[in-house]
Amino acid sequence: MNTILVTGATGNVGRPLVNQLAEAGVQVRAVTRAPDSAPFPADVEVVGSAAEGIHDASAVFLNSRALGDELATVVDLARRAGVRRLVALSAINADDDFSRQPSRFRGDRNAEVEQHAVDSGLEWVSLRPTVFATNFFGMWAAQIRAGDVINGPYAQASTAPIVDADISAVAVHALLRDDLVGRKIPLTGPQALTNAELVDVIGDVLGRRLRYREAPPDLVRRRFIDIGFSAEFADAYMALLEATVSTPALVTNEVEKILGRPPQSFGDAIRSHRDLFGN
Numbered sequence: 001m002n003t004i005l006v007t008g009a010t011g012n013v014g015r016p017l018v019n020q021l022a023e024a025g026v027q028v029r030a031v032t033r034a035p036d037s038a039p040f041p042a043d044v045e046v047v048g049s050a051a052e053g054i055h056d057a058s059a060v061f062l063n064s065r066a067l068g069d070e071l072a073t074v075v076d077l078a079r080r081a082g083v084r085r086l087v088a089l090s091a092i093n094a095d096d097d098f099s100r101q102p103s104r105f106r107g108d109r110n111a112e113v114e115q116h117a118v119d120s121g122l123e124w125v126s127l128r129p130t131v132f133a134t135n136f137f138g139m140w141a142a143q144i145r146a147g148d149v150i151n152g153p154y155a156q157a158s159t160a161p162i163v164d165a166d167i168s169a170v171a172v173h174a175l176l177r178d179d180l181v182g183r184k185i186p187l188t189g190p191q192a193l194t195n196a197e198l199v200d201v202i203g204d205v206l207g208r209r210l211r212y213r214e215a216p217p218d219l220v221r222r223r224f225i226d227i228g229f230s231a232e233f234a235d236a237y238m239a240l241l242e243a244t245v246s247t248p249a250l251v252t253n254e255v256e257k258i259l260g261r262p263p264q265s266f267g268d269a270i271r272s273h274r275d276l277f278g279n
């Protein structure tokens with residue numbers, strides 16, 4: 001039986017990926033820094049590092065945030081261990097100027113993880129998702145629990161959020177089937193929505209009248225720095241959003257083409273996480 005090694009296994013994409021692979025009857029090895037505190041389905045093997053879990057794996061899911069400085073070493077180990085396929089979690093903006101890739105300033109290496117996979121000599125697939133739906137939970141849930149106004153920059157900034165578990169479902173396909181090999185795949189949700197429209201969707205699902213109140217960019221930038229983000233991160237984040245004010249976010253139909261069903265909507269994501277918003 002083939003074993004699939006999943007890095008970032010307790011994360012937004014990794015957790016549903018492990019569950020979906022286990023449900024499909026695949027032998028999964030999940031990497032976490034806290035193997036004793038992360039319950040997985042019974043048959044999932046848990047390891048403390050990718051190096052520990054790479055022996056006799058047939059495929060590896062690479063999350064650059066989880067791998068950090070070990071990224072290149074793990075790809076090298078994979079090659080030497082006889083791994084057949086690498087599936088990289090990259091990002092839709094991986095080719096953009098780094099000054100518009102805020103997560104780079106927090107250590108993510110979405111360009112590099114893809115390039116390592118491409119250069120590995122192994123079969124590879126690069127998943128390039130856009131903004132995850134869960135990002136908005138982190139940014140807005142506390143404000144929504146506290147009141148009806150969501151403060152943030154650029155009410156007209158546009159995104160096409162993808163539900164994290166849909167990225168995982170595409171990863172399952174990339175790991176188990178052969179038709180995506182050699183592709184860099186831009187993955188989005190079904191619809192481009194502005195920040196103001198996203199808040200309307202949340203209000204509709206929760207049955208509340210919510211409002212997005214645009215805050216001046218300088219103030220938002222300053223607030224990021226005050227709560228501990230670097231100036232580089234704050235600048236890149238603001239530049240990323242500003243660039244989408246006049247250009248609606250790209251929507252691709254890759255999720256539907258690959259999975260044979262439409263991607264989940266932002267409203268679906270809110271419905272399945274109502275509790276986070278105090279409903």
Ligand SMILES: NC(=O)c1ccc[n+]([C@@H]2O[C@H](COP(=O)([O-])OP(=O)(O)OC[C@H]3O[C@@H](n4cnc5c(N)ncnc54)[C@H](OP(=O)(O)O)[C@@H]3O)[C@@H](O)[C@H]2O)c1
Binds near residue numbers: 066
């Ligand atoms: N969020 C978005 O909108 C978005 C969009 C496109 C691309 N991406 C990319 O997707 C990747 C993140 O995926 P994700 O959200 O699934 O990951 P995640 O949930 O943030 O992290 C996955 C796991 O990695 C481990 N981890 C987290 N931070 C770590 C660190 N600093 N050092 C070592 N291990 C760490 C944690 O596992 P343990 O604690 O169990 O070890 C965590 O559960 C990044 O490369 C990001 O740039 C994100």
